[in-house]
Amino acid sequence: MRKLLTAAEAVSRFVRPGAVVGMGGQNINRCPMALVHEVIRQEIGELTVAGCNLSLPLDMLVAAGLVTRTEQGTGNLERYGTLFCWRRAVERGEVSVGDHSHLAMATRFAAGALGLPYLPTRSLLGTSLLADLVRDGVAVESADPFGGGPVVLLKAMTPDVALIHANRADVSGNIVIEGVTSHEVDMVRAARSTVVSAEEVLPAGAFADRPEQVTIPEAYVTAVVEQPFGAFPTSVYRAYDFAEPEIKDYQALGRTGDEEVRSWIAAGLGAGFDDYLERRDPSGALRDGLVEQMRRLV
Structure with missing residues (x-):
């Protein structure tokens, strides 16, 4: 099967209404924002979202009215505050919660990865x-x-589909993640299908002479999407830093109310993730600055 797809194709094929979605990323690091934006565009709802620290992607999905349950270690943006839309939805009884420790969620994914009950x-x-x-x-x-x-x-936690963002991939689905992987490797192995967006997609065999770099082998990956800055405004280690002004702006909207966030989503996501990036950063100066910040850090 051809694995290299657009975000719209991959989400349409593998994210179904009512699905259990395993969410990659952690806090403000390597969240699969491009894929989550596409779920919102396609209005795929009745979702259960599972992960360790469910952060910005979850809050946007809840604001869009697409989530009925979460299974998570935490739901926050740490020093930037709680997930306001998610918290209000939980308080209203619109979203049910399976509250775990981080280790408990990681253990459930590990059980699924091992094929154990x-x-x-x-x-x-x-x-x-x-x-x-x-x-x-x-x-x-x-x-x-x-x-x-x-x-x-x-x-065991066995998601219907896992969504993650990576540094690199090849067209066969071999995935390279630099830095912390958290629960993602076990989550992908436990999931029935996996969609990976990556900063760069290389030809088949690109990692044949350096197999030790491969974090997740192709056997566990269903679809690959090439999307530079696909985790924006969160960070990707060795690629770019997180965009603090964007995160603070989103949190300010979240504190104001659900309607404000829904209006921002409706007006700002655009026709695709590249369109969204152009709307948020027309000159590219913000993205260039984030790349430079990461270079200074590493």
């Missing part, structure tokens, strides 16, 4: 999260059969 952990013992997860049917408190005390059995 569950994995044991002790990370939730003694926490207030455990009772809710037991109620939701994704955790069971048990005894270690080897006499080591209590353990928690965590149900």
